[in-house]
Amino acid sequence: MILFLVVAFILVLGMYSYRSSTSKKSKRIPKDLHNLLLANVLFYEKLKTESQRKLFRERVYTFLKETYIEAVGFNLEDIDIVLVAASAVIPVFYFKDWTYSNLATVLLYPDYFNKELNYTEGARNIGGLVGTGRFNDQVILSRKALHHGFSNKTDKSNTGIHEFVHLIDMLDGDTDGIPSVLLSNTYLIPWLDLIHKGMEAINNDQSDIRAYGGTNQQEFFAVAAEYFFERPELLKVKHPDLYKMMELCFLGKK
Numbered sequence: 001m002i003l004f005l006v007v008a009f010i011l012v013l014g015m016y017s018y019r020s021s022t023s024k025k026s027k028r029i030p031k032d033l034h035n036l037l038l039a040n041v042l043f044y045e046k047l048k049t050e051s052q053r054k055l056f057r058e059r060v061y062t063f064l065k066e067t068y069i070e071a072v073g074f075n076l077e078d079i080d081i082v083l084v085a086a087s088a089v090i091p092v093f094y095f096k097d098w099t100y101s102n103l104a105t106v107l108l109y110p111d112y113f114n115k116e117l118n119y120t121e122g123a124r125n126i127g128g129l130v131g132t133g134r135f136n137d138q139v140i141l142s143r144k145a146l147h148h149g150f151s152n153k154t155d156k157s158n159t160g161i162h163e164f165v166h167l168i169d170m171l172d173g174d175t176d177g178i179p180s181v182l183l184s185n186t187y188l189i190p191w192l193d194l195i196h197k198g199m200e201a202i203n204n205d206q207s208d209i210r211a212y213g214g215t216n217q218q219e220f221f222a223v224a225a226e227y228f229f230e231r232p233e234l235l236k237v238k239h240p241d242l243y244k245m246m247e248l249c250f251l252g253k254k
């Protein structure tokens with residue numbers, strides 16, 4: 001019996017050290033959070049009061065305590081962690097006590113990847129996706145796309161935010177562009193109307209909303225959310241009704 005226990009212990013120890021030597025999973029929290037956020041995340045820079053910024057940092061801490069970040073093929077830097085957390089916090093910043101109950105790990109690849117998750121060769125144009133099947137409870141992001149989303153502040157595009165908006169959309173069981181956790185049923189008809197008119201304008205080449213939003217309802221919602229968080233003033237001028245709906249969703253303004 002004792003021998004069995006000793007053998008079992010050695011086996012468990014062996015498995016543990018094997019995992020920790022091959023896995024690059026991290027729950028590290030960067031030390032200089034304020035300065036990293038200030039220098040790289042416009043949403044944080046634009047928060048007007050120190051108490052709002054403190055709240056944002058607390059949300060980042062909470063997210064990082066709950067979520068593994070795993071780098072594949074490169075060494076994770078503090079800035080990578082900060083940008084992943086900012087992508088997660090921005091869409092739900094105005095919601096108290098938010099947790100992503102459908103997320104365990106964010107997997108970071110160094111570059112754009114393809115459907116087979118190859119990030120080194122061939123045609124690769126995927127910057128991010130919400131995992132399904134064996135990748136359930138995971139978001140997969142290209143590090144390059146993630147950084148590009150935050151460094152280009154005028155293109156109304158942000159891959160990190162886009163994928164987390166899909167996760168929010170998914171929380172009611174359907175990824176359909178109708179985020180029932182954010183929007184009450186009262187707004188269903190006007191929201192669907194806005195989606196369909198918006199998609200039609202995109203597909204007729206009569207919109208400044210990113211073309212990918214014309215793909216389907218869920219992509220329209222995610223792309224509109226990127227626009228809302230990246231260029232809110234412009235969205236308000238160009239698409240006032242859509243802006244109001246995004247306010248309802250993400251600012252909880254009724």
Ligand SMILES: [Zn+2]
Pocket residue numbers: 162166218219222
């Ligand atoms: Zn998408």
